[in-house]
Amino acid sequence: MKHTIILFLLLSVKLSVLAQTDTTPHTLQVVGNSKIAVKPDLGILIISITNKDLNFSQAIVGLDDKTRDISKQIIEIGFKEDDIKTTDFQITENRIYARQAYIDSGYLSRQNIRVEFKYQKETITKILNKFSTSRTDFALSFDFRLTDELKDKAQDELLKLAIKDAKGKAKVIAGSSGVKLGKIRSINYGTNYSGGMREVQETAAYKTMAAREGGGAIAGFTPNDLLFADNVLITWEIE
Incomplete structure (x- = not known):
């Protein structure tokens, strides 16, 4: 009789669990x-500048001269000095391949100038026309993003x-x-x-x-x- 009661209780518990699962x-x-x-409503002007020189210090000085010249032209367009940011500066040995061997040929310095501005077609036009007559060597590109x-x-x-x-x-x-x-x-x-x-x-x-x-x-x-x-x-x- 005791075994029958225990078996009945176990079956009741199992059925109860199954019922809860079904719900x-x-x-x-x-x-x-x-x-x-x-x-996009945000324009980003990126100007890459490089300079080569046999002398380490002069490679940096020459890059600085080019950077100041480019920055001056940017200000003449209507930007403020605080708008101009320099990034990615680096200087490396300039090695060239000649006569089946690499030889040292001075130093190569480079950096980027970055300017963010509210996109307007007129601003792009001013930038392109200004730098179309620049005497300083550079590579110019634009990127476009969204403001926050x-x-x-x-x-x-x-x-x-x-x-x-x-x-x-x-x-x-x-x-x-x-x-x-x-x-x-x-x-x-x-x-x-x-x-x-x-x-x-x-x-x-x-x-x-x-x-x-x-x-x-x-x-x-x-x-x-x-x-x-x-x-x-x-x-x-x-x-």
């Missing part, structure tokens, strides 16, 4: 994706679109599967998921190469839009 709600997880194109303010607005829009996309997918899946969507059980984003605004395609630096106008002046150009994406994971209870 666990079924869920549906959906990833919402979003993608938008944004016109525009980046925040873009991320808000991406999140709204990602959530809308997740909701739309969930409705289609539920309707096609014959189930009913319940309440949202969880939303994963950022550190708990691979979400976070990211640039998925960095387009060319500018759409149209600088072209000379009739009077010989160089016209500016319009940068391509930057493409950003984001995603969010939403879990619904289903019935």
Whole structure:
């Protein structure tokens, strides 16, 4: 009799556990994706300067002279001295290959000048025309980004679109599967998921190469839009 009671209790506990397990709600997880194109509002001028000299000190002095000349031209465009930043300075031995061997040929110094500015086509035009007549050797390029303010607005829009996309997918899946969507059980984003605004395609630096106008002046150009994406994971209870 005692054994029968113990067996009955064990069966009761097992059935109770199974009953609790069966009450666990079924869920549906959906990833919402979003993608938008944004016109950059921040321009970055990058000018690379190099100087060669047989003497170590003169290699640096010559680079400094070129840097001051380029900086002067930048100020003449309308920028302030505080806008001009120098980066990536380095000096190395200048080794050349001749007669099947490398030989020392002095020193090569280099650094970059970087200037950030609010993008306007007119500003690009001024920069190009100014440096088209420069006597100092340099390499000039532009990069285009978003200011923090525009980046925040873009991320808000991406999140709204990602959530809308997740909701739309969930409705289609539920309707096609014959189930009913319940309440949202969880939303994963950022550190708990691979979400976070990211640039998925960095387009060319500018759409149209600088072209000379009739009077010989160089016209500016319009940068391509930057493409950003984001995603969010939403879990619904289903019935």
